[in-house]
Amino acid sequence: MMDFDDFGSNLPGTPLSQADKAAAVLLAMGKGVAGKLLKYFTQAELQTIIASAQTLRSIPPDELNQLVNEFEDLFTEGAGLMDNAKAIESILEEGLTPEEVDGLLGRRTAFQTYEESIWDQLQDADPDFIAKFLMREHPQTxxxxxxxxxxxxxxKVLLKLPESRRADVMNRTVNLKNVSQKAAQIIENRVQExxxxxxAERNSVGSAKVADLMNELDKPQVDTLLNSLETISKSAVEKVRPKIFLFEDLLxxxxxxxxxxxxxxxxxxxxMALRGASMEIRECVLSAISPRQRRMIESDLATGTTGINxxxxxxxxxxxxQEAIRLANSGQIQLKEAEGDAPQAA
Incomplete structure (x- = not known):
């Protein structure tokens, strides 16, 4: 941290505050040198210096030389300080990123900050969850x-939409014209919802935990537990059931x-998984593997379940x-058909 409390104490003219003196020195140094010094100031100090630079009085050369006598070879006689606001902005741009400069100068309006923050929050969400929400909205929205x-x-979100709606949405996106601020505000209010x-979904850790436990059980056990839970709370079942994926859910x-x-x-x-399975689930699995592997598995299944634990x-x-859940969580597969898509033949 750079301490600017020690800059000169008895300068002529209207007394300068310590921040004024720091601003004067930076402005006199030029962008290259001043930009390198910015990293030694704290955020609060920079904001104070910026405020001082924008209201800094005209400093005559002799007073300026007293302030920066250790750097006097950088100045020419008769040089003063003009257009301080523009000069301090130029110095900031030399040493800081555009985002940092904008933040320090207060360029970003409240609406811009709000606008960026909602999209930043949205992109961290589950694409499936976003797609389900969008299904309730007008295609133009x-x-x-x-x-x-x-x-x-x-x-990723687009691919989660039903195939029957993707073309229309893509066409509307391609031909999207300028949206009025009022319309944009209405849509962004919906995004806030x-x-x-x-x-709320992320905070619902209870249903996720129960689903994780049930995913370790067999289907008859899960069905029994869900039926038992439903006698107490149907809403609880509605929260838990979508998070459960069992072998039979391959259908x-x-x-x-x-x-x-x-x-x-x-x-x-x-x-092993297909032993004792229904013909429906067996055909569902066998239709998704290679003909050669299918023949081998069918040959093994012909021995029945005798002696199998x-x-x-x-x-x-x-x-x-569990492998299905892992691949789904990484976005590689879908556990269920998206709403509106016609079931594909096995």
């Missing part, structure tokens, strides 16, 4: 929101996601479900 999101995150929903997974998932699971695990079957099914 969706187009505006997508246009405001960072490209990489906006692309979305942010509140996201915060609701899009075919493309099933293929990606099962490509990561070994044949031995799949064979039921616990080994449960462990294999849980392994498939």
């Amino acid at each position: 969706v187009a505006y929101i997508l246009s405001m999101l960072p490209s990489s995150f906006g692309a 979305l942010i509140a929903e996201i915060a 609701a997974m899009p075919q493309r996601s099933r293929v990606l998932l099962l490509n990561d699971v070994s044949g031995d695990v799949l064979t 039921p616990r080994e079957i449960a462990i294999a099914r849980r392994a498939v479900a």
Whole structure:
């Protein structure tokens, strides 16, 4: 931290404050040298110096030389200080980032700060959650929101929308004209409501914890627990059920996601997981793997479940479900069809 309390004490003319003296020295140094010194000041000191520079009185050369006599070779006789506000801005730009300069000079309006903050908050959310929210909005509103999101995150959200709506939304986004400030404010108010929903969802750790526990159980056990919970609170079941994914839920997974998932699971695990499974779930899995692997698994399944420990079957099914959850959390697959998409044939 640079201490500017020791700058000269008995200068002629109207007394200068310590901040005035610091501003005068910086202004006299020139951008190159002054810019390098900025890092030695605290944020509060910089703001004080900026305020002083903008109201600094004219300083004659002799007074200036007394202030900076240790740097007198940098000044020419007759030089004074003019256009201080512009000069201090130029110095700041030499040593600080554009964002830091804007912040110190108060350039960013309250609306701009608000506008940036809501999109920053939004891009940290779950694309699935955002897509579900957008499904309730007019396509033109969706187009505006997508246009405001960072490209990489906006692309993820777009892919979560039903395929039947993507083309319309993309067309509206491409042809989006200037949005009036009033319309933008209305939309951003809706985004604020979305942010509140996201915060509430993130704070709902209880339902996530219960779902994590249930994901470790078999389907009959989960069904029993959910039925028991429903007798107490239907809303609690509605919060927990979407977070549960079991082996049998492969039936609701899009075919493309099933293929990606099962490509990561070994044949031995799949064979064990399919033992004793219904014909529906068996066909669902076998239709998503290669013909060669299918023939091998079908041959192994022909031996039945004689001598197989039921616990080994449960462990294999849980392994498939956990891998599905992992891939879904990383955005590689979908656990369920997006609302509005037609189920794909297995």
